[in-house]
Amino acid sequence: MPDPWYADGLCFTCTQCGNCCTGAPGYVWISLEEIDRLAAHLKLSAPEVIDRYCRQVNGRYSLNERLSPRGEYDCLFLHQQKTTPPPGSNEQPKGRRGCTIYPVRPLQCRTWPFWDGLLSAPEVWERATDRCPGMNHGKRYTLPQIHALKDAHDWPPTLPPPTNDARQ
Secondary structure (H helix, E strand, O other), X not given: OOOOOOOOOEEEOOOXXXXXXXXXXXXXXXXXXXXXXXXHHHOOOHHHHHHHHEEEEOOEEEEOEEEOOOOOEEEOOEEEEEEOOOOOOOOOOXXXXXXXXXXXXXXXXXXOOOOHHHHOOHHHHHHHHOOOOOEEEEEEEOHHHHHHHHXXXXXXXXXXXXXXXXXX
């Protein structure tokens, strides 16, 4: 079998722009183990997390979404944060979107953008870079690291998730 088109690796560093957390309606699958992690993070019980933040689809759980003012479907944990310019500055206040559960985000979020669909062809990857400013920038992931993320069933124990943490 020939090497995949990304055999030389790919670059990605999460900028926490929130663009991957919004768009067309969809699913962010979350396992029971991840629900437990989220519950501990939110200081709630797992049943409370399921009741407040999840929906069941064909026996699996997905995080709920909400319709944004822009007409997109945002993950419930995507938060718009206003930034205030320094005093005396002529800058306009800006907004920054970010994940309020970033340290315990589900595997699906942790492994973005190393998903089968995005890795299917270079043109598919390139199209996704229009929406994700972290793709093709920052940390280089090797082929084995990409496959570990792409094929993960839980947080990969030997590979930290793609992150904005410069120490990784």
